[in-house]
Amino acid sequence: MRFIIDDQENFFKDFDQAYIDPPKKLPFYIRIGAWLSKKIIKKDLMIPKLLAWYPKAAISSGILESLVTHDDGEINKRLLKIIRIQVSVMVACPFCIDMNAFEYDKVGLSLEEINAIKNGDYTYHSFSPKEQVMMEYVCLMSNTPVVIPKEMVDRLNEHFSERGIIIIASTIAQVNYWARLIRSLGIPVAGFGDICTMEKP
Template identity: 40%
Template sequence: MTLPAFIAPPRRIPFPLRFGLWIARRASGEDTLVAHLLTWYPKAAVGAGVMEALVADAVGRVDRRMLKLVRMTVSSTVDCPFCVGFNGRDWQKHLTEDEVAVVQGRRDAADLVTLDDAERLAIEYAQALSATPIAVSREMGERLTEHFTERELVVHATTVAQVGYWARVAQGLGCPQLG
């Protein structure tokens, strides 16, 4: 666990929350500072745990690669060092260096033949949904429904929202980048 943040974790964490931290560590492979800080407010810790239990792994055409593209795009779009470190782990298993440049906004997705139309649209949607103000047009919605089922679109929207939630919490508490 990396320090410092704006606050330190509580010295005493109730057993049910310690158990939740253990589950989170097993599931994510990381003992994150942000999870420990949430134990200051048990409702937030439990709510975040429930949300994490619902995170999509792969649904239909939205496979692990596409989810990695989406998570890394959101992390870069909202400029969250913690999220970039967390969601960028093992990127080499799913993406090329050129594709990472696209999700970081350093390269145009249209130039890359390794991305298909659905992946380009997923990146564009993640960027638009992460922008302030949110910039999802009716035309984009129509393109999304041409490429993705209703379930797949819900997976996209909730994945973007989940990464956005963690970005706001991690940055709001001053959590540094992982690794």
Template identity: 40%
Template sequence: MSTSAYLSPPNRMPFYLRWGLRIAQRRTGTALLPAQLLAWYPKAAVGSAVLESLIAHDDGRLTERTLKLVRMAVSFAVSCPFCVGMNSEGWEKLMTQDELAAVQGLAPLDTFEPLERMAIEYARRVSATPLDFTPEYGAELTAMFTPRELVVLATTSAQVNYWARVIQGLGCPPE
């Protein structure tokens, strides 16, 4: 298999990784080069699979749409074309073209509900270096979100950041 990644997947991988990769590929409909490359270090592959299997999809006020906005905002903030492709799939069912431009940072966030605007801003801030979390911003977050919602937002944003760094670090091209 020829790729433009820095390395190619191993010729052989443990059976449990092959099995998990087949399930993931069937679910996503794509070859998932990052998952194949992680087979070089099975512990990383298993840990990444566990992380991926526990993502939030819809959790109370953090709807499927809100969590997609967060994933997309992180993907754009960290400039990861692979992540943008994976996390933007089906965007047209959940938002308008103008809202897509806003998530990309190309237009104001005016059309979003206050909770969505704050979630997008949080995703951008948690993806920036250095982090910009003032006490005032912390007070805004805790006024808007419950502790559970903040944990869901933090872990969702961190998960996309994790994958972006792994994917970019291995030189994976967009799917």
């Protein structure tokens, strides 16, 4: 399966600023959340401040983020990083590509593999059969409508346990949530790394 980018010129277009400004005054619990986020990732992110316009969205998003898988015996950091980068590319979220591809080399991904993901080449020679199946699943789950053929279900079951499939599916859904929310608000790249300066596909 190959993911094709129709409009290469504008697909990864970044924004100078978000479409809306945050409220002048943030609720104290949003300020605490934004402070914690900045302390952990060393970046002053715009998203929690914007979500302060509707605090329930900020709180529920924070809870979702706090419960995602960051490493697992079966679904390791490399697999999770592939999911996060792939979804970010499919949604065309420059902020998400920048953040999710940051320190890709620390989980054993190469620049060539990152470019293969950006080009939708999920059969790149260094991706294992297990990774290729997972990437096809990411593609199917990130499309609309979501249609998962029985053949894909069978292949997933060959490579992953039930628990592994749940971790993969929930990670795909979680990254889709964030990427679509961030992209829809026009939040600019935060400058985690230089991935977004790479040549577009």
